[in-house]
Amino acid sequence: MNTALLLSALTLAVATLAGCAAGPDYRKPQVDMPPSWQPEAPWRQSRPDDAQLRGPWWQRFGDAQLNALQEKAMAGNQTLAIAAARLSQARATAGIADAATVPQVNLGARAQRGRISANRPLTNYNSPNYATVQNDFALGLNVSYEADLFGRVQRAVEGAQASAQQSAADFENTRLLLSADLASNYFNLRELDLEMDVLTRSIALQRRALDLATSRHDLGASSGLDVAQQQALLDNTLTQVDVLRRQRGQYEHAIATLTGTPAPLFSLAPSLAAINLPQVPLGVPSDVLERRPDIASAERAMAAANAQVGVASAAFYPSFMLAPSYGVDSRNWGALFNAPSVLWSLGVSATQSLFDGGRLRAGVDFARGNYEATVAGYKRTVLTAMQEVEDGITGIAALDRAYAQSQSAIRSASRVLDIANSRYEGGVATYLEVITAQQTLLSNERQSAQLMGQRLLTSVFLIKALGGDWQERGMAGEAPAVGDAAQPSARPAS
Incomplete structure (x- = not known):
């Protein structure tokens, strides 16, 4: 609920400030x-x-x-x-x-099989690493939008x-x-x-x-x-x-x-x-x-x-980027669309220059x-x-x-x-x-x-x-245009 309220407030702020342009x-x-x-x-x-x-x-x-x-x-x-x-x-x-x-929406998919090294750096001294060979299936929807x-x-x-x-x-x-x-x-x-x-x-x-x-x-x-x-x-x-x-x-x-x-x-x-x-x-x-x-x-x-x-x-x-995502990830194809495979994220990132010389x-x-x-x-x-x-x-x-x-x-x-x-x-x-x-x-x-x-x-x-051509509009009482007095011939008199 708190997440939904936060997202709603952010959307309202974007709508309120969108009309302000530098x-x-x-x-x-x-x-x-x-x-x-x-x-x-x-x-x-x-x-x-x-x-x-x-x-x-x-x-x-x-x-x-x-x-x-x-x-x-x-x-x-x-x-x-x-x-x-x-x-x-x-x-x-x-x-x-x-x-x-408008928001940019991307659909991504991944299917791979790989081996994880047993000699990779430890995350915990009490938990040793093991080499693992497994599948990885993922399907995700990503949205990217700059709050202007x-x-x-x-x-x-x-x-x-x-x-x-x-x-x-x-x-x-x-x-x-x-x-x-x-x-x-x-x-x-x-x-x-x-x-x-x-x-x-x-x-x-x-x-x-x-x-x-x-x-x-x-x-x-x-x-x-x-x-x-x-x-x-x-x-x-x-x-x-x-x-x-x-x-x-x-x-x-x-x-x-x-x-x-x-x-x-x-x-x-x-x-x-x-x-x-x-x-x-x-x-x-x-x-x-x-x-x-x-x-x-x-x-x-x-x-x-x-x-x-x-x-x-x-x-x-500062610039603000909204980038929510939703998708599924599983090591088994059959369990890809099960509830435990769902993953999602909501958030906003902001960037502000502090010193640029x-x-x-x-x-x-x-x-x-x-x-x-x-x-x-x-x-x-x-x-x-x-x-x-x-x-x-x-x-x-x-x-x-x-x-x-x-x-x-x-x-x-x-x-x-x-x-x-x-x-x-x-x-x-x-x-x-x-x-x-x-x-x-x-x-x-x-x-x-x-x-x-x-x-x-x-x-x-x-x-x-x-500027080019013009429209003919008859106007009463107009003075004649150039050329009315004498229409020239291309061949001079001799």
Whole structure:
């Protein structure tokens, strides 16, 4: 009866103190957030939801080839496979930590036959030892449970769960970075396709001009200098084609690696299909805290580090282990389950550190230092996110204006080339004017293609900075999103 009362009292004490946990409770630190971005019209705001799934944002560009490559990358990229394996490990670790909150029950069995030495040390001088050969059969049930009076186990579970959530956020961040990296390489490749198309058309124009200069020279209407100048311009343009082909091959090889394909087995045919800029809603700055997986990862790292402070602090307090057991033991198999063969034990063991030379205090200081580092890392991640979004906003606005101006420059350069050709054919101008006009038109068309590629890349950069995809929610009276004023074509005007 006394034993039962003692066990009941101990259980009540465990239940009473289990809610007490060493170390500070986790509280997410506050970060000063601006009330709004500084966009230029026609940006609009969104209503992001932190619980939404981050869908295939790349589909908003309307490129079927890009969509297929993204699906292939999600299935075959090895960096993403590593992140998935790390997530599985973190979840398993959380499961291991959570298992410490419940008693561990083990069943043991033993069956052996052995001889006891007659020359073993005596336990009593009046009782000599004898050699004995006998059987030993045992079956026992053992229970082990740490009474978490000071919250060590609780903090360890909190830390493991936060680490698992951090790994989940890291996995989502890896997916986002992978999709953005693939889209960036793809759009760089398509921008080079546009430039090569410009060069191809320029080469055709320059060949016709070379034929004209050659004909006029053969008729004696012009000097050989005109032919030589036009030939030099054509040779220079042909050289640029080879340079662009090399650059395109590098982007093609990068896409192959991202999709998990050996580079020698991968190729993408040139394409001039139109690629639309998506309408990217901004929302307010605080939405980025909910949408970006890298910020979520940094916040969960703080929670895990805070829990480790509690684990280190709990080491100052005694630990209590409950280890009751029940079983049977007999030298005869037939009598194993008889009442005299029963054995059991009830008890508790406690361990308290009395002197450790400052080891426990150093452990707490180390854990607190790690926590402060994660707080600084979290704030740095948030500040970087603010910078990236603002860069994307101002970048797209500036590039939109530059692209529109480049179209006007192409039209002007085309008129200048027509006038220069007419003046040369009429004999009132030198061929240098034609050469200059051709070079200006080529430069303007290539610049327009480059600006188109930069607009696509900046859109990808902004989507990544905002945390990925968003939900479409029609709101009455909204200002149009970027791209409403003029949907661009992938091929610049000429």
